[in-house]
Amino acid sequence: MTKASDSKNDVWRPHVTVACVVADGDRYLMVEEEVSGRLAYNQPAGHLDDLESLEHAAVRETREETGWTVALTHLVGVHQWRSSEHGDVVVRFTYAANPVSHDPGQPLDSGVRRALWLTRREIADLGERLRSPMVLMSIDDWLAGQRLPLSIVGNLMPDGGVP
Template identity: 45%
Template sequence: MKPETWAPHVTVAAIVERDGRFLMVEENTSAGLRLNQPAGHLDAGETLLEAAVRETLEETAHPFTPEALVGMYMTHFERPGSEGTTYLRFTYCGRAAEAEPHRALDPDIVRTVWMSAEELRACPERHRTPLVMQCIDDYLAGRRFPLDFVHTHSVGPKGAAQRQ
């Protein structure tokens, strides 16, 4: 039997700041109710930017326009009886339009909430991962990379590389 190929889980997250407050989601997780940036997994066929826009809309009902890459992060979570899970997270910052009033949020999302960095620092036990505050701190420190820092290439049906 051929051994299973190991691969990290690729995720995206969005940082949206307005008047010193950050758009966050409260979501049900296996560890209980947690705070996170709008975030989720990269789907097959998507670019990272498309995933960030989609996840933000699905989790907050706010259309998101990415403006810069804040950072790329790797986290490994140990799991009893397994090799654990490794996540590669690409966090973007940008603008969000007003929420679409009739759009339903993802089922695990309880609500959206705007919080200051100080409010977030005061409740680390409620963060989904340590990356929640790390990404905010990097954003506040001015970390910004141009959107074209990450290149997306795909191979067309005739084998020709196509840049997206």
């Protein structure tokens, strides 16, 4: 058991991230990105910003990394993992989303090479090139029917968490 500290800076904090499983038939929206000098594949995903709701972050990250606007339908799951990239713990809220519209002219986030649609088998075949084991776990959870209502995540942020 750790001792409580008087300093807020001494409190351990994980990285809070969001991701989206966006399905179109048997294909899933993926991001090809450069991470620490290597090519990696991930769902559209990223960090939660200050004063932002988890839902807003998931939609924003998907748009910024892929050019796709999506509509969230469910929470697929919450996953915890210690990153092999930076060694810190990541707590990831993964949402299911439907594709709504695409802006092919939108510049993508720094480091993102392209957005692409892959089948589950193609994603599994990427093996070690997946950014984390949460990528395939999220798809498998979605395929197994794991879908929680969006209301399961309470939002008490001012303005609904839209910065």
